Amino acid sequence: MSKMKDYKKVIILAAGIGSRLAPITDIKPKSLVCVGGKSIIEYQIDGYLKAGLREEDIVIVAGYFSDKINEYINFKYPKVKILENSNYRTTNNMYSLYIALKYINEGKSKFDTLFINNADCVYDEKLIYEFVNCGLDNAIAIKRGVYIEESMKIELSESGNIVDISKNISPSKSAGVSVDLYKYSYQSAKLLLKIIGEFIEIKKDLNQWTEVSFPVLFRIVNVLPFDVRKYNWVEIDNLDDLSVADKIFSRFNYGAKKAFICDIDGTLCIGNTSIEGAVNFVRENDNIFDFYYLTNNTSKVPNDYIKKLSKFGISVSENQITTPLFSLIDYIKTMRYTSLYLIANKQVKSFIKKELPGVSIEYDLNRNQAVILTYDDEITYDKLKKAVILLNKKGVDYIATHSDSFCPSENGPIPDIGSIMALIEKTNGFYPQMILGKPSVSLIEKQIKKYGKEKLAIVGDRLHTDKRLADNAGIDFVCVLSGETNRIDLEKISQDAFPAIVVNNLGDLFKK
Numbered sequence: 032m033s034k035m036k037d038y039k040k041v042i043i044l045a046a047g048i049g050s051r052l053a054p055i056t057d058i059k060p061k062s063l064v065c066v067g068g069k070s071i072i073e074y075q076i077d078g079y080l081k082a083g084l085r086e087e088d089i090v091i092v093a094g095y096f097s098d099k100i101n102e103y104i105n106f107k108y109p110k111v112k113i114l115e116n117s118n119y120r121t122t123n124n125m126y127s128l129y130i131a132l133k134y135i136n137e138g139k140s141k142f143d144t145l146f147i148n149n150a151d152c153v154y155d156e157k158l159i160y161e162f163v164n165c166g167l168d169n170a171i172a173i174k175r176g177v178y179i180e181e182s183m184k185i186e187l188s189e190s191g192n193i194v195d196i197s198k199n200i201s202p203s204k205s206a207g208v209s210v211d212l213y214k215y216s217y218q219s220a221k222l223l224l225k226i227i228g229e230f231i232e233i234k235k236d237l238n239q240w241t242e243v244s245f246p247v248l249f250r251i252v253n254v255l256p257f258d259v260r261k262y263n264w265v266e267i268d269n270l271d272d273l274s275v276a277d278k279i280f281s282r283f284n285y286g287a288k289k290a291f292i293c294d295i296d297g298t299l300c301i302g303n304t305s306i307e308g309a310v311n312f313v314r315e316n317d318n319i320f321d322f323y324y325l326t327n328n329t330s331k332v333p334n335d336y337i338k339k340l341s342k343f344g345i346s347v348s349e350n351q352i353t354t355p356l357f358s359l360i361d362y363i364k365t366m367r368y369t370s371l372y373l374i375a376n377k378q379v380k381s382f383i384k385k386e387l388p389g390v391s392i393e394y395d396l397n398r399n400q401a402v403i404l405t406y407d408d409e410i411t412y413d414k415l416k417k418a419v420i421l422l423n424k425k426g427v428d429y430i431a432t433h434s435d436s437f438c439p440s441e442n443g444p445i446p447d448i449g450s451i452m453a454l455i456e457k458t459n460g461f462y463p464q465m466i467l468g469k470p471s472v473s474l475i476e477k478q479i480k481k482y483g484k485e486k487l488a489i490v491g492d493r494l495h496t497d498k499r500l501a502d503n504a505g506i507d508f509v510c511v512l513s514g515e516t517n518r519i520d521l522e523k524i525s526q527d528a529f530p531a532i533v534v535n536n537l538g539d540l541f542k543k
Contacts, residue, residue, distance in 0.1 A: 039084050039163070040142040042131040043075060044124045044241070045150030046094025046116040051269040055519050060096040061267065062150035063103055065522060067280035068529040071267065072100075072150050074280075076108055078159030079146070086110035088142075090135060091150070092127040094119025118237070124149060125239040129231050132224040144168075145220040147213040147241070151267050153276050154210070158262035162212055169219050169254040171196070172212035174264070182208040182266060183242055185256055193254045196242045206256060209242075210264045219252050270518060274535060278542075283507055283532035285541075287485050290321040292353075292475055292506075294491035295336060296328060297514020298537060302441040305343040306513050308538020313345050316541075323478055325353045325489075327433035327468040327496060329375070329405040329448070332356065332382040353475065355432040355468035359403065360386050362430065362467060370398040372421055374414050375405040396421065401428035404455075404463070406438070406448045415454065422461045429461055433468025435496060439514050470499035479504060490537055492516050498530060507531035509540065 049061030056064075062072040069077075072091070079089060087110045093100040094116040104111050114134055116127045128147065135142065146163065162172045171193060173185050184200035185193055185207055196209060215223060226247045230236045248254070265276040293299060299309050313322055324336060324347060331339075333352040340347045360383065363371070373380055373392040383392060391398070394417045402418045421427050436449030456462050468474065478487060488507045491497020492514025501508035510530035512518055521533060534540050 037144055038142045039088055039144045039146065040135055041079050041084060041089040041146045041148075042128065042135070043072065043089065043091045043148055043150050044127045044131075045072060045100060046092050046097075046119040046122075046127045047124065047151070048095045048119070049151065049268075052267065052273065055270075055273075055522055056095075058519070059099055059522060060093075060150075063096075063099060064267065064273065065526055065529055066153050066267075066273070066276045067282055067532075068526050069280075070103070070526065071153050072104075073107070074153050074156070075148060075150065075159070076111065078154055078156040079163065081156050082160040082163035084163070087112070090114060090131050092116050092131050094127065122237040123239050123241075125227055125230060125241045125244060126237045128241050129224070129227045132220065132227065136221065136224055142220075143217050145215045145217070147215070149211045149241075149266075152211050153263075153265045153267065153280055154212070155262040155264065158210070158259045158264060159212070161262070162214065162257055162259060165214070165257045167214065167255050167257060168216045169252055170214045170257045171254060172210045172214075172259045173207040173256045174210060174260040175207040175256065175258040177208050177260060178202050178205055179208050181268060183211070184208055187256065191255065192249070193256060194246070194249055196245050196249075207258070207260070210259060211266060212259075213245075214257075215248075215254075216252075219248065219254075222251055223248055273518065274533075274539075277533040278539070281532035283488070283509065284485070288320065288488050288507075289486040290323065290478060290482050290488075291509075292323045292325050292478060292487060292489045293537070294489075294493070294497050294514075295324055295326045295340075297439045297492035298490055298497075298511050299324075299340070299345075300343065301439050301514070303339070304441055306536050306538075308536045309511070309513065310343045310345060310538075312538045312540060317345075321482075323351050323353060323475075325469070325474065325491075327355060327406075327435050328438065329355055329359075329379060329432040329468070330408045332378055335378075355474070356382065356405075358467040358471065358473055359383070359405075359430070359432055362465065363387060363390060363403075366401070366428070368400045370395055371401040371403055372399045372417065373403045373405070374407050374410070374418055375403075376407050376409040379405055379407075394421075396424075399427060401430055404429075404431045404448060404451060406432065406435075407451075410451065415451070419455060419458050419461075422455070423459060428465075429463045430465045430467065431463040432466075433496070434463075434466050435468075435493070439492075469493075469496035470503050472500065472504045474500070475504060479506075488531075494520060494524065498528075501530075502528070509534065509537070511536050513537075 049056040184205040186195040437444035489501040490509040513536040
């Protein structure tokens with residue numbers, strides 16, 4: 032005799048505000064926060080789909096930013112049903128579950144098994160697959176033997192049935208933590224609707240957790256734990272939780288890496304102050320990986336960075352330092368310039384003059400073939416005036432070593448070359464025809480040739496230079512939040528452009 036089909040339904044509770052994840056949740060609902068290149072709710076829906084359910088089996092209860100959830104889900108999963116809890120500000124997820132239970136019980140679509148989860152958890156797809164197909168009629172997915180203060184704990188009877196679920200269960204009574212994934216038979220779901228109905232309709236108690244109703248159900252039906260501790264799960268309540276999820280669910284291929292190309296300012300240091308965790312990472316792993324140091328800062332010469340890094344306890348040779356000054360020298364040779372106006376500080380001018388003794392780098396209205404702008408921390412009005420006068424002539428090239436608008440310092444952002452470029456553009460409309468620094472792949476061609484792209488990682492704090500360089504080169508990007516970029520900035524880029532991994536600083540990369 033053939034096995035009867037088990038019709039399944041899913042309810043995802045996604046109406047909450049998620050205030051503890053602000054400021055990210057000031058611009059989007061928590062369920063749409065990106066982790067490892069996917070939204071939180073996408074992990075859940077994809078998990079159910081791979082476990083054999085269909086889009087039309089899934090019901091989402093939205094509330095806060097429901098318009099964004101509708102737009103996202105309708106595009107990616109057009110057959111998923113979205114209900115709205117318009118009272119999301121004054122109710123809790125029990126009320127959202129009540130809305131969904133009434134909908135599926137009043138609807139024509141039948142079901143034998145119901146799955147319920149909150150929309151703030153990131154799950155391994157295998158975790159959901161195993162739970163969906165676990166064979167138990169009534170179950171709660173738990174990490175057995177784990178105790179997390181903020182999570183719902185599970186208490187079992189002597190026979191192994193669940194008798195309580197609460198954040199307040201003591202370690203001595205706790206069998207593990209719930210991963211907020213629940214499975215109930217059709218009959219149990221009907222009973223649950225009746226129990227919740229008493230809270231909502233009779234007691235008028237609309238501001239309760241869903242889990243408050245479960246112990247009442249436990250006294251009527253047997254609900255068993257299903258251990259999922261071998262799979263990854265993160266409940267995201269705050270930025271610390273998100274940081275954990277960013278690492279666990281990253282796309283970063285740890286095992287393949289042989290070398291790291293590290294940005295300096297904002298990644299290893301802020302001004303002259305080292306970022307301790309990042310510096311320790313380099314020192315502790317320099318016998319395992321090769322390290323290269325990449326900077327757009329053309330107010331310094333390579334030897335400055337050798338000295339700077341040595342003060343942090345990092346031993347470096349010049350061939351490990353990459354700066355746009357090297358690209359500039361190559362470009363001048365390629366273009367065969369013999370006379371150019373180099374806007375640079377004294378030591379950079381001396382460095383270029385030493386490397387290119389046959390090239391004039393001083394202002395000459397009649398002979399200069401190009402204006403070259405570096406990060407000149409000795410800039411004067413006279414230098415700017417001469418640059419603009421030259422650019423007003425026809426046939427004078429305009430090159431910049433990079434385009435960063437500001438440089439991070441211990442006292443906050445200070446003007447960088449991009450600010451000077453903006454001033455010149457505002458004056459006469461000219462913009463550099465060539466920008467040599469990050470994100471130009473030419474800066475790291477030697478490393479790509481030596482290691483291949485798969486074995487390299489680029490580490491940096493800036494999306495418009497460091498990340499763009501990694502994207503242009505097709506190399507994994509380690510985004511550190513120790514400099515310019517904040518975590519909310521990553522929520523403003525497309526999921527496809529999400530970094531391979533996000534860490535607070537480089538020192539967190541290998542921390543569990």
